[in-house]
Amino acid sequence: MEHSLAGKTALVTGAASGIGKAIALLYGQHGANVLVSDIDAEKGQVVVEQIKGMDVQAHFVLADVGDPAECQRLVNEAVNRYGKLDIACNNAGIGGELNKTADYSLEGWQTIININLNSVFYCLKYQLAQMAKQGTGVVVNMASILGQVGTPNSPGYVAAKHGVVGLTKTAALEYAASGIRVNAVGPAYIDTPLLSVLPADAREQLISMHPIGRLGKSDEVAELVIWLSSDKASFVTGSYYPVDGGYLAQ
Ligand code: NAD
Numbered sequence: 001m002e003h004s005l006a007g008k009t010a011l012v013t014g015a016a017s018g019i020g021k022a023i024a025l026l027y028g029q030h031g032a033n034v035l036v037s038d039i040d041a042e043k044g045q046v047v048v049e050q051i052k053g054m055d056v057q058a059h060f061v062l063a064d065v066g067d068p069a070e071c072q073r074l075v076n077e078a079v080n081r082y083g084k085l086d087i088a089c090n091n092a093g094i095g096g097e098l099n100k101t102a103d104y105s106l107e108g109w110q111t112i113i114n115i116n117l118n119s120v121f122y123c124l125k126y127q128l129a130q131m132a133k134q135g136t137g138v139v140v141n142m143a144s145i146l147g148q149v150g151t152p153n154s155p156g157y158v159a160a161k162h163g164v165v166g167l168t169k170t171a172a173l174e175y176a177a178s179g180i181r182v183n184a185v186g187p188a189y190i191d192t193p194l195l196s197v198l199p200a201d202a203r204e205q206l207i208s209m210h211p212i213g214r215l216g217k218s219d220e221v222a223e224l225v226i227w228l229s230s231d232k233a234s235f236v237t238g239s240y241y242p243v244d245g246g247y248l249a250q
Contacts, residue, residue: 004230006031009082011074013065013123014092016043018192019142022218023089024058025050026226032087033057035078039064057082065092065119075126085130087229090123091142093160095194101155112156117163124171128180136179140225141168143184145244161186165240172238181237183228188244190216211246 010027014020016038027034028051036051036058038044044060051058061077063070078085093116097108120141131137146154147161168184175182189195189206195215198206207214224243227233242248 003031004232005087005226008032008086008229009035009078009084010087010089010229011035011037011078011085011127012089012091013037013063013074013119014142015047016040018194019187019190019218019221020089020091021047022222023091023225026219026222027051027087027089027229028054028056028058030226030230031056033082035059035061035074035081037061037063037065037074038092065090065123066114068118068122068125071119071122072126074123075130079130084134085127085137086134087138087140088123088127089140089142089225089229090120090127092119093142093194095198096154096157098153098198100153104155109156113160113163116157116160117167120164120167124167124182128171128175128182131180132175132178134179138180138229139168139171139182140228141182141184143168143186143240145186145188145242145247147184147186147240148242148248168240169238176237181228181233183233183236183238184240185221185224185228186240186242186244186248187216187221188242188247190218190221192218209247210244211250214245216243216245 010032012024015024015036048058048060096112143164144161146158147165172182
């Protein structure tokens with residue numbers, strides 16, 4: 001395994017499961033010290049132990065990204081433990097309510113916007129302040145194909161992910177000349193626990209929507225995130241990268 005991130009400090013939110021877990025593990029494999037954050041301490045600690053076996057440092061931080069103070073504390077933890085924050089992957093997210101717009105509850109709307117969109121603003125706000133002080137840093141935001149196109153029955157999720165893409169472009173423009181790169185990744189449907197909110201008969205239908213003929217794997221998203229986080233992507237900022245089995249090509 002190439003150690004393209006040796007000596008770097010990487011923070012991943014929502015790192016106890018699915019895509020975030022795969023990203024945290026791959027950061028460790030590439031030589032980064034990893035701050036594993038989630039609201040699930042038990043599963044998060046399992047990820048930390050796996051990363052520690054890779055001869056790098058790893059720590060778990062319990063933090064709800066829907067709370068700005070906790071997003072600030074996450075950055076402080078990185079700085080206190082490792083002296084800097086080189087890489088942040090703002091990945092934590094939920095699937096949210098499944099209903100047509102007229103039937104979507106006000107509470108469901110507030111929840112998904114808070115966890116999937118406000119959280120990315122909160123994280124960016126404190127991460128960029130720290131990275132600007134350092135004069136260097138990389139952020140990868142977890143968007144979705146649903147940050148580019150709509151789908152019925154998920155107005156909150158679609159609006160939040162479109163917002164994540166907009167925040168990504170704005171932050172990239174603001175900090176491009178300050179040594180900080182900000183990009184977004186847009187997975188199609190990836191086989192993780194997040195998809196468990198969907199009705200059982202929806203799986204085959206989802207597969208048929210991907211020209212490649214299957215759902216994606218968390219590792220396939222993680223590979224793209226690691227590349228964007230490394231110096232190999234040194235001229236890449238403000239971009240949205242699909243990892244979608246051809247979904248958006250149709
Ligand atoms: P997952 O459910 O497997 O993992 C999400 C993790 O986020 C969990 O460990 C959960 O505990 C954590 N989390 C939830 N709310 C949190 C909060 N308030 N604060 C901190 N952590 C919180 O889901 P996943 O499929 O790995 O999704 C990860 C990201 O990828 C999400 O942003 C999701 O929208 C995005 N995404 C997923 C898919 C897919 O098909 N699975 C497709 C496109 C984008």
